[in-house]
Amino acid sequence: xxxxxLPPAKFNTSIPTAARMYDYYLGGKDNFAADRAAVEELDxxxxxxxxxAINNRRFMQRAVRVLAEDHGIRQFVDHGSGLPTQNNVxxxxxxxxxxxxxxxxxxxxxxxxxxxxLLVEDERTTTVIEADMRDTNTIxxxxxxxxLIDFSQxxxxxxxxxxxxxxxxxxxxxxxxxxxxxxxxxxxxxxVMCQLVSEDPEIRDFVTNFMDQATHGNWGRVRQEKDVAxxxxxxxxxxxxxxxxxxxxxDDEAAPKQQTSEWIEFGGVARLR
Numbered sequence: 001x002x003x004x005x006l007p008p009a010k011f012n013t014s015i016p017t018a019a020r021m022y023d024y025y026l027g028g029k030d031n032f033a034a035d036r037a038a039v040e041e042l043d044x045x046x047x048x049x050x051x052x053a054i055n056n057r058r059f060m061q062r063a064v065r066v067l068a069e070d071h072g073i074r075q076f077v078d079h080g081s082g083l084p085t086q087n088n089v090x091x092x093x094x095x096x097x098x099x100x101x102x103x104x105x106x107x108x109x110x111x112x113x114x115x116x117x118l119l120v121e122d123e124r125t126t127t128v129i130e131a132d133m134r135d136t137n138t139i140x141x142x143x144x145x146x147x148l149i150d151f152s153q154x155x156x157x158x159x160x161x162x163x164x165x166x167x168x169x170x171x172x173x174x175x176x177x178x179x180x181x182x183x184x185x186x187x188x189x190x191x192v193m194c195q196l197v198s199e200d201p202e203i204r205d206f207v208t209n210f211m212d213q214a215t216h217g218n219w220g221r222v223r224q225e226k227d228v229a230x231x232x233x234x235x236x237x238x239x240x241x242x243x244x245x246x247x248x249x250x251d252d253e254a255a256p257k258q259q260t261s262e263w264i265e266f267g268g269v270a271r272l273r
Contacts, residue, residue, distance in 0.1 A: 016214045018165050019108040023083040025053035030083045030114055038214045045206055046262050053161075056194065056265045057085070059245035060160045061092050063192045063269050066238075066249065068096035071271075073156040073190060075101040075149050079133040080162030082106060084115050089158065090126045101148040104128045105139055133162060134172040136180040154188040157181055161265055163195040163231075166220040174220075178231050187272050193231055194245050194267025196222050203262050225266050235270035242268040 016038040020031040024039055042049060067073040074097055078089050081104035093100035104115055107130065115128035127144040139145060149155060163174040170176065174195075182191070198204045208221040229242055240248065245265040 015216050017108050017110075017218065018211070018215065019080075019082045019106060019111055022053055022161075023085070025050045026057060026085055028083060028085055030110060041214075042207070042210060045210075046203065048262060052196075052263070052265055055246040056161045057087075059194065059248055059265065059267075060089070060158065060192065061087050062249055062251065063158075063160075064089050064092040064156065065096065066269070067156045067190050067192075068093045068100065071154075071190065073154060074099075075153065076156040076158065077103045077105065077139075077145070077149060078158040078160070079105050079139075080107075080159065080165065081111065081115070081128070083108075083111055084119075090119075090122060099125050102126045103139075103145050103148055105131050105133055107132045133159070134166060134177055136177065136184075140184055151184060152186060154190070155185055156190045156192065157185065158192045159194075160192055161194055161196070163193070164220050164222055165218065168220070174227075174231055182272055185272055189272045190269060191232075191235065191272070192267075192269050193228070194265050195228060196263055197225050197228060197266040198222050198263040199224060200262060207263065222263060228266050232268070232270050235272055237268055237270045240268075242266065 013032040014034050016035045020035040021039050024031040024035055064076065074093075076089050076093065081089070089104070090100055090102040093102065102125065104127065106112070106115075106128070109130060112128050112130040119126045119128060125148065127148060129139060129142050129144060131139050131142070133139070159178070166172070166174065166177070178191070178193070196207070198207070204222040208219070211219040225242070232242065243266070245267060248268060
């Protein structure tokens, strides 16, 4: 099924979404004219965004491989997973272990449609849940989550480039979501977290306002490195610490690095005590 064939009642193609814009940046085909137009406007001010999206995806892949290979993680929950592309979490983990169990979560209904179609052959060990990442009660109680994830054992939880999509809130902003998730995990579980940051207030304000208007309020804000660091408090952060993600354990010296600095993906991986 192609994007333009989807029924308009379920998919509002005139409103860009972060997932479909990200898909376009990665060279995908599951996006619409509104998503592409938003990308074009965003690139006028922050032209490094395509490279940033690619480097962020590679960071996710390296982090999953490290957790599976070096730390024995066999089950993952990927919040805000986005549209399926090459080398998804379950595919990376399968390079290390035969049957990783993976729950993908995204609020975009297009992700659910394409994800479920893609994962038909892996439905015994993977699933896609259409849900807001802030609704942790629903996610953890979902029958598919309960079927696939054994919460008495360590879990790898991903919030990869998604927290900028939700606003600050005492009850369901990023720190609250992290707390609600970690309360359900056993020691030895791991969190992979990063988000868009800038130390330039003009960039932060422009991108935050642009994306908020473009997505009709389905956006949070571009934050600062110090904000991301707060989410990791009380955890043991793996080397090399919290960094611009293209520098997190690169595969080799020739691996692409983020070349511009108007905004970056900043984060890391941490173990729960």
